[in-house]
Amino acid sequence: MLLLNYKPVLSQPTGIGVYANAVLPALQQFEHVLIAGGASGSSQERLKRLAWSQLQLPTLARKLRADLIFSPAPEGYLGEQDVPQVVMVHDLRPLSHPGRSMQSLYFKFWVPPLLSQCRHILTNSNFTASEILRAAGVSEEKISVTPLGYDADHFCQANEYRRLHHRPYFLNIGQAYPHKNLKRLIQAFNAIASRYPEVDLLLLGKSHPVESKRLEQLISHLGLSERVVFKCYVPYADLPHWYRGALALVYPSLWEGFGLPILEAMACGCPVITSLGSGTEEVAGGKAILVDPTRIDEIQQALIEVLTTASMNLSAMSKAGLQYVSQYSWQNTNHMTGSLMTKLL
Numbered sequence: 001m002l003l004l005n006y007k008p009v010l011s012q013p014t015g016i017g018v019y020a021n022a023v024l025p026a027l028q029q030f031e032h033v034l035i036a037g038g039a040s041g042s043s044q045e046r047l048k049r050l051a052w053s054q055l056q057l058p059t060l061a062r063k064l065r066a067d068l069i070f071s072p073a074p075e076g077y078l079g080e081q082d083v084p085q086v087v088m089v090h091d092l093r094p095l096s097h098p099g100r101s102m103q104s105l106y107f108k109f110w111v112p113p114l115l116s117q118c119r120h121i122l123t124n125s126n127f128t129a130s131e132i133l134r135a136a137g138v139s140e141e142k143i144s145v146t147p148l149g150y151d152a153d154h155f156c157q158a159n160e161y162r163r164l165h166h167r168p169y170f171l172n173i174g175q176a177y178p179h180k181n182l183k184r185l186i187q188a189f190n191a192i193a194s195r196y197p198e199v200d201l202l203l204l205g206k207s208h209p210v211e212s213k214r215l216e217q218l219i220s221h222l223g224l225s226e227r228v229v230f231k232c233y234v235p236y237a238d239l240p241h242w243y244r245g246a247l248a249l250v251y252p253s254l255w256e257g258f259g260l261p262i263l264e265a266m267a268c269g270c271p272v273i274t275s276l277g278s279g280t281e282e283v284a285g286g287k288a289i290l291v292d293p294t295r296i297d298e299i300q301q302a303l304i305e306v307l308t309t310a311s312m313n314l315s316a317m318s319k320a321g322l323q324y325v326s327q328y329s330w331q332n333t334n335h336m337t338g339s340l341m342t343k344l345l
Helices: 015-027 043-055 057-063 102-109 111-117 126-136 182-193 211-221 236-245 260-267 278-284 296-308 311-325 330-344
Strands: 002-005 032-035 068-071 085-089 120-123 143-145 169-173 200-204 228-231 248-251 272-275 289-291
Touching: 002 015, 002 057, 015 330, 043 057, 043 102, 068 330, 085 111, 085 330, 102 111, 111 126, 120 126, 120 330, 126 143, 126 278, 169 182, 169 236, 182 200, 182 211, 182 296, 211 228, 236 260, 248 260, 248 296, 260 272, 260 278, 260 311, 272 278, 272 296, 289 296
Parallel strands: 002 032, 002 068, 068 085, 085 120, 120 143, 169 200, 169 248, 200 228, 248 272, 272 289
Antiparallel strands: none
């Protein structure tokens, strides 16, 4: 029997939640018990989950006579593995770019031993697999790469769509963590703002308790309060409209395990600007404009390239992206996940 630990899935799902919900049909084909999530992403809630994972999860698994525990995030219990665990690791960014947060402490002290003790590890890119090998010292045979997918019925190109912003705009999607590199993106946009007064920058995603305030102060200092627009968590149903209406998705993150918005944007026919290195370059597959995320001038030049490239060339870029993302699907992810669980159970 498979025990599905969905405690890490938050009430407002981001990447982990999207993945967890997408693979759930494949996991529910097995005899299973589902432990639902739905909490907030606060530090207090994370502490509660940590305590629950250590003190109650193994007891519950034994009581239910589970053969295997699956978690869609690197969360689980340490110690004697009476009931073996399988976890999904989306990235190890809190180790490479640590901050003063409960998340960084958890990844530093808890995640490496957890990965060492788990029976098997899933991850979404070859890049993250290499990071796991370095951080946890596990064998390659213990890791399976199962790339993410996207909902092709939801994220697709459309000639007609609902316009949600009245001016041309560049789009960024993701919570405002420091590693998302929004400060440099804003500075790059500021460098072209006077030259292209009709263009805005839209930042869609949950705010960050510290970084968002700093970004708002920067925007105010640069006099861009009317041009750089923050929009908090947006409904899933609206995401394709935001992609379809954008000049380009600008995703210059310093570090990503995968970069799901890259696939979603390409599937909607939206050109993509993203980062060299980490999972973003791997996922982009040569179909995006790649920049050094530490270079403001490179991000700036990429914005100008989109604004000055002939529409025919942008259309060709969009077409190449559409063809490329067709190889990614949740069906493929589910097939790989289901096959692995069959071997492990």
